[in-house]
Amino acid sequence: EVQLVESGGGLVQPGKSLRLSCRASGFQFDNYAMHWVRQAPGKGLEWVSGIRWNSATIGYADTVQGRFTISRDNAKNFLYLQMNSLRPEDTALYYCAKGTRGLDSWGQGILVTVS
């Protein structure tokens, strides 16, 4: 069974940093692209960042470009999101998701509050 478990969220002051982690299990992690998606309170889904299986291709939403960095450790089956210069508008539930043809598995999400 595919499992994605996020951690590292919490309350942080504007301008500070936070690092999210996603532990993956139940599938061949290094075969799949991985993504971060967020949902701000009362808003829709927003794709944040994605990384190919071999880290060769990485992309970001314009709203986080230059502030967030995605990475992965295929040996440990972990996905990361380093978030710097956090803003109140980054407050959201952050999901880790797996997939190359659509996002077919999602974690339960981790809450990040910037205030």
Place this chain on the structure above:
Amino acid sequence: DIQMTQSPSSLSASVGDSVTITCRASQGIEKYLAWYQHTPGKVPKLLIYAASTLQSVVPSRFRGSSSGTHFTLTISNLQPDDVGTYYCQKYDSAPHTFGQGTKLEIK
């Protein structure tokens, strides 16, 4: 960046009805388009990828189609469990933008 325009923003229908949600890309994305259902309290669920390919275990009542930059999700024989917000998402290249969402209510 390519914009994804989804409509309507909300709709209400009865059990047994059929509904259609549309998503338009501002530029060509071939068939790199997915549809999701997001029910409150649950994680988003992939319904369709490649514009028209049904994800495993998704009922055949859900159908995706495309014509150029215009994509549609049709749900037939609406069931109470179909309530939720539906999103399209492009995944041809970054950013993998979601549409604004369509909130579906069952009368």
